[in-house]
Amino acid sequence: RKEVEQDPGPFNVPEGATVAFNCTYSNSASQSFFWYRQDCRKEPKLLMSVYSSGNEDGRFTAQLNRASQYISLLIRDSKLSDSATYLCVSRSNDYKLSFGAGTTVTVRA
Amino acid sequence: DAEITQSPRHKITETGRQVTLACHQTWNHNNMFWYRQDLGHGLRLIHYSYGVHDTNKGEVSDGYSVSRSNTEDLPLTLESAASSQTSVYFCASSTNRLAWEQFFGPGTRLTVL
Numbered sequence: 001r002k003e004v005e006q007d008p009g010p011f012n013v014p015e016g017a018t019v020a021f022n023c024t025y026s027n028s029a030s031q032s033f034f035w036y037r038q039d040c041r042k043e044p045k046l047l048m049s050v051y052s053s054g055n056e057d058g059r060f061t062a063q064l065n066r067a068s069q070y071i072s073l074l075i076r077d078s079k080l081s082d083s084a085t086y087l088c089v090s091r092s093n094d095y096k097l098s099f100g101a102g103t104t105v106t107v108r109a
Numbered sequence: 110d111a112e113i114t115q116s117p118r119h120k121i122t123e124t125g126r127q128v129t130l131a132c133h134q135t136w137n138h139n140n141m142f143w144y145r146q147d148l149g150h151g152l153r154l155i156h157y158s159y160g161v162h163d164t165n166k167g168e169v170s171d172g173y174s175v176s177r178s179n180t181e182d183l184p185l186t187l188e189s190a191a192s193s194q195t196s197v198y199f200c201a202s203s204t205n206r207l208a209w210e211q212f213f214g215p216g217t218r219l220t221v222l
Binding site: 042 | 140149150151152159213215
């Protein structure tokens with residue numbers, strides 16, 4: 001079983017819409033979680049960290065539910081530039097990261 | 110500006126040949142990683158290093174090797190290339206203090222015929 005599982009999508013949404021998606025993790029010892037963004041054929045880049053209390057970064061809101069072992073990302077007021085693949089990432093107690101396969105979001109005009 | 114580079118960016122080779130992919134970072138990061146990315150699998154860790162002369166196997170290390178002789182470089186070698194190793198390869202680096210942020214190179218697209 002993969003350590004991090006994601007719905008691959010794609011999620012096709014109009015500009016201005018809100019889109020939300022989750023990922024689940026299997027290792028209860030995972031200590032921290034992140035969302036990375038990957039544009040088509042480009043390298044992944046850190047989008048934001050995920051905290052138990054929930055955190056916002058502009059139009060992006062991330063949430064962690066340790067009891068149910070899932071992480072969510074919500075994008076408000078979607079822009080065309082938000083079209084990308086979003087990678088859910090977990091980290092245990094060393095310097096390695098475990099990446100999900102990604103959720104693809106396409107924002108249409 | 111500090112950066113992480115990979116070369117070559119594209120490579121076509123034949124089954125059985127030895128191939129080496131280069132990764133060079135100028136951030137002076139301790140940690141370096143090699144991943145492969147395939148459709149439906151996401152990023153899978155091949156090998157990683159936490160410092161000079163330190164190397165460790167990841168989840169898909171068979172058929173690959175690395176060596177770390179200095180801080181800046183972590184070359185990835187395919188001992189005898191197989192068609193199953195056709196993939197996009199990403200190198201990444203991070204510091205210990207901010208280990209959750211890995212900086213990725215632009216990737217190498219490898220095709221094994």
